[in-house]
Amino acid sequence: MSEKFVETKFYKMPQGELLNLESGLFLSSLTIAYETHGSLNKDKTNVILLCHALSGDAHVAGYHVADDKPGWWAPMVGPGKAFDTEKYFIICSNVIGSCKGSSGPNSINPETGKPFGLSFPIVTVKDMVNAQKKLLDFLGIKKILSVAGGSMGGMQVLQWVKEYPEMIMSAIPIATTYKHFAQxxxxxxxxxxxxxxxxxxxxxxxxxxxxxxxxxxxxxxxxxxxxxxxxxxxxxxxxxxxxxxxxxxxxxxxxxxxxxxxxxxxxxxxxxxxxxxxxxxxxDYFDIQKDKNLIDVFKGVSSRFLIITFSSDWLYTPAQNKELVRALKMNGIDVTYCEIGSSYGHDAFLIEFDEQTKLIKHFLEKTFKTL
Amino acid sequence: MSEKFVETKFYKMPQGELLNLESGLFLSSLTIAYETHGSLNKDKTNVILLCHALSGDAHVAGYHVADDKPGWWAPMVGPGKAFDTEKYFIICSNVIGSCKGSSGPNSINPETGKPFGLSFPIVTVKDMVNAQKKLLDFLGIKKILSVAGGSMGGMQVLQWVKEYPEMIMSAIPIATTYKHFAQxxxxxxxxxxxxxxxxxxxxxxxxxxxxxxxxxxxxxxxxxxxxxxxxxxxxxxxxxxxxxxxxxxxxxxxxxxxxxxxxxxxxxxxxxxxxxxxxxxxxDYFDIQKDKNLIDVFKGVSSRFLIITFSSDWLYTPAQNKELVRALKMNGIDVTYCEIGSSYGHDAFLIEFDEQTKLIKHFLEKTFKTL
Missing domain, CATH: 1.10.1740.110 (Rna Polymerase Sigma Factor; Chain: A)
Incomplete structure (x- = not known):
């Protein structure tokens, strides 16, 4: 293990601020667990935001002290890897609603001194993104070179592009969907x-x-x-x-x-x-389209896209992603679509590192050059 | 409702007889719930055995007195229908292990006077078939014009052919598999x-x-x-x-x-x-192949086959059935394979009646003529 140990940090929203939620409710206290890898450059133009899936957390790579398991996407994040920590400043934060350090149902409700349980408000992918945005504001980051993630991480990627298109230079949604279908x-x-x-x-x-x-x-x-x-x-x-x-x-x-x-x-x-x-x-609430035509959702977006799917992923299928590709292309957006041949199903984004690395590395370099 | 009411009948295995099970255990008391539709001809050559799926029962068609819902495959069984009750004598019996009249875990254990619960022995598809065989022996039936069924019913169809090839003139496995795969x-x-x-x-x-x-x-x-x-x-x-x-x-x-x-x-x-x-x-135990080559399983079989699958059935897929078709063909068996285009998934065998009717009607007539 030549890599340094990493430590999870915690952002706490200043008192008096609120995180407004899609439901109409709000959070008056907010903690976000996050990790960073690599160094922020002087112009703050080398930021990559990695978004995790359902059971993931902020610990994307490297080792915690006294832990023998590295982060959940360790083969993808590090020196010379897909998300090269010698070039980029990687941020990964735990979504709200989770139990891995960010505010969620097992957090202590400051009003009662007890865990929230079901009194924690329902959150959406948009709320997760808005919570991350508070963290980025705190870190003084105004531009994101790339936002990337698999599965629910990919949903956050799409939501970031929709909410803050001017911030996002490029987006890498992997093994994901633009809305949750009935199945x-x-x-x-x-x-x-x-x-x-x-x-x-x-x-x-x-x-x-x-x-x-x-x-x-x-x-x-x-x-x-x-x-x-x-x-x-x-x-x-x-x-x-x-x-x-x-x-x-x-x-x-x-x-x-x-x-x-x-x-x-x-x-x-x-x-x-x-x-x-x-x-x-x-x-389940995730639906980037809502009542709109999918093409209209991405009007005015100029972020470059690399969309990755896996041939045997029957949960978030290549077919669903092709609809997304079409909608982006109809907006004149620069989209690279790649279906990786794999028998590993949805899990492939946590297994098939070689092809993902090649695709992502090249895509990030090209994006960085366009700055 | 011009069709007559039907009544569920009950076969009880004579005292002293045993039903030996694949596990090595046996049942010393056995009840089989069954229904018949149509009339047995003089030569007893017009028998069709219909096998039901997981949650099915003996009540395949027609109405029970005071019931406003017909049997589970009513559109397929009746005068002029796929399984034409004016031509054929239809038998449908409830599988053992079920709770619909045949012996199962909710039956009373004669030794204790209480329901068996988990003391009921584990049964297999082969055991289900052997229990049905006792019923057919009781009814004096030596030849089956056709044995047909969907899903687990189709597993019984294949097992019938394997166990009693000389009895079975033809077989119609529908939306089924020759073994349960891992998923x-x-x-x-x-x-x-x-x-x-x-x-x-x-x-x-x-x-x-x-x-x-x-x-x-x-x-x-x-x-x-x-x-x-x-x-x-x-x-x-x-x-x-x-x-x-x-x-x-x-x-x-x-x-x-x-x-x-x-x-x-x-x-x-x-x-x-x-x-x-x-x-x-x-x-889950069902595996017609066991340690054998699938081709060898059907050596000596001369029953004609009509295999029906549905294009969107992802539980028991057309691809799995094509392996079966190949194994049968390699034995020189007369096999008709038909994949019905349908969006209804596995349930299609309980929905897509028109095409199934045409295929089955024609197949049965041809089989009957070969007698």
């Missing part, structure tokens, strides 16, 4: 129902007591099925058994069952069930 | 976990008490997502809201959420959670 809402809703069906959930009021772990584990298992492709599941597990012979019992018998169980159980140790509700809801 | 097991397993996570499940011992309804509802919701295509969900629901405006709350907001909730809630009124565990497990 995507359906999968999230079933996950939420699994959590809310757990008696330990107790209407969100379980902090300091038993957490709704079984419900959250089921929700995560559903999620995992959508993150893999049928093909990759088959290649990895097929019909392999945990033991030599079938036991004819309801215990875990197939490898795939064991894998899902393991994924579910390990998730509940690191994630809060209420945050799962809040963040999936934010994704 | 199919994964969806079932998550459903089972949702049920078993419900404290009311109580290790299967809940009869006479509160049933694990919330867990079963979640399981059914997951199932429903896999029964529809993303396209049909989008056409039917899209991002439509139940109310005019977003409420920014965890209550049902999108139409698709309401639909899934409704499907879940109505299912728990008519289905037993333990049966859901047993039957999904039987499906």
């Amino acid at each position: 995507q809402i359906a999968f999230n809703e079933v996950g939420r129902q699994a959590i809310m069906a757990d008696p330990a959930w107790n209407n969100g009021d379980y902090y300091g007591k038993e957490a709704p772990s079984r419900g959250l584990a089921v929700a995560r298992m559903i999620g995992h099925i959508t993150y893999m492709s049928s093909e990759s599941m088959d290649a990895k597990f097929g019909r392999s058994l945990k033991n030599k012979e079938l036991g004819y019992e309801f215990a875990t018998e197939f490898e795939i069952e064991g894998y899902l169980g393991y994924r579910g159980d390990s998730f509940v140790k690191r994630f809060d069930a209420n945050s799962y509700l809040y963040i999936t809801k934010a994704m | 199919q097991i994964a969806f079932n397993e998550v459903g089972r976990q949702a049920i078993m996570a419900d404290p009311a499940w109580n290790n299967g011992d809940y009869y006479g008490k509160e049933a694990p309804s919330r867990g079963l509802a979640v399981a059914r919701m997951i199932g429903h997502i896999t029964y529809m295509s993303s396209e049909s969900m989008d056409a039917k629901f899209g991002r439509s809201l139940k109310n005019k405006e977003l409420g920014y709350e965890f209550a049902t907001e999108f139409e698709i959420e309401g639909y899934l909730g409704y499907r879940g809630d109505s299912f728990v009124k008519r289905f037993d959670a333990n049966s859901y565990l047993y039957i999904t497990k039987a499906m």
Whole structure:
């Protein structure tokens, strides 16, 4: 490990300020956990904002002291990597609604001294972006060379372009969608129902007591099925058994069952069930188009785009992204679209580093040159 | 309603007989609920066996007295229909493990006088077929003109051909698979976990008490997502809201959420959670191939095949069925394969009646003529 240790920092919104939310409500206290990698140049023109997915956090790369696992996109962020920390100043912040340091349902409500639980207001992807904007204002950053992210991170990318087009030189939405379609809402809703069906959930009021772990584990298992492709599941597990012979019992018998169980159980140790509700809801609300024609959404936008999809991603499909490409092109926007051939399904953005690196590196260099 | 009322009949295995199961265990008492439509001809050569899917039952067509809903495949079974009751003698029986009249976990264990619950032995698709075979023996039927069914019904079709090739003149597997692949097991397993996570499940011992309804509802919701295509969900629901405006709350907001909730809630009124565990497990065990080459499985088979798939069925895909077609053809078996263009996903076998009717009617007539 030649890379330096990184530390999560915390931005606190000054007292008196508010974060207005799409719902009409507001947050009067706001904390944002964030990390930075690399150095800001004198002109502040080398800023890259990385946005994380549903279960991600601010810890995008490098190591925390006393931790043997690097950040969630470590192979993509570092010296000489796709997001080259010798050239660029990388910022990654935890979304609001999460449980990884930024304000969310497990934060202490200053008015009661207790965790918010369900009294935390519903947040949207637009709210997440506006919270990040407060952090950038605090850091004195007025231009973003590129905003990039996969899955829900990609939704934030699109929202950034829509809200602050003049700030964004370029955008890299990866394995994402311009709105949540019915099937995507359906999968999230079933996950939420699994959590809310757990008696330990107790209407969100379980902090300091038993957490709704079984419900959250089921929700995560559903999620995992959508993150893999049928093909990759088959290649990895097929019909392999945990033991030599079938036991004819309801215990875990197939490898795939064991894998899902393991994924579910390990998730509940690191994630809060209420945050799962809040963040999936934010994704379901996501619709960059709303009642508009998709083409009109991007009127006046001049940010360059690199859109990356994966051939076997059946959650956020290449087909959905091609509609986005078309809408951008109809606005004369400079768009590069690349569908990477991969059998890894949606998870590919966390696996297929070589091709992503080549595409992104080149795209960022070209963008930087146009400054 | 010009059609006659039908009545469910019950076959009871004679005392002293056993139904040996694939697990090595056996059932010493066995009831099979079944219905017949049409009349058996003198030579007993006009028998069609219809096999139902996961949540189906023996009530395939016509009306029960005092019931305003016809059987589950009513548009396909009746005078002049695909399975023409003026020509053929139709038998449909409820699978063992179910809760619709045949022996299953909610049956009374004669040894204890209480419902079996989890002490009911695990059953497989082969066991279901062997139970049906007892019924056919009882009815004195030695030849089956055709065995047909969709989804898990199609698995029984393939198993019938494998177990009793000499009895089966023809087979019509619809919207099915020759084995459960990892993703199919994964969806079932998550459903089972949702049920078993419900404290009311109580290790299967809940009869006479509160049933694990919330867990079963979640399981059914997951199932429903896999029964529809993303396209049909989008056409039917899209991002439509139940109310005019977003409420920014965890209550049902999108139409698709309401639909899934409704499907879940109505299912728990008519289905037993333990049966859901047993039957999904039987499906997961289904693997007509086992350790064999798929081609070798069908050696010596001379039954004619009509295999029907639906273009948007992503649960049991056309691609999987083409592997089956190939294996049959390599044995010189007479196979007609038809992929019906439909946006309805897996559910299409319960929706697309016109094309299925044409295909099946013609296929049955031709089979009947070869006698």
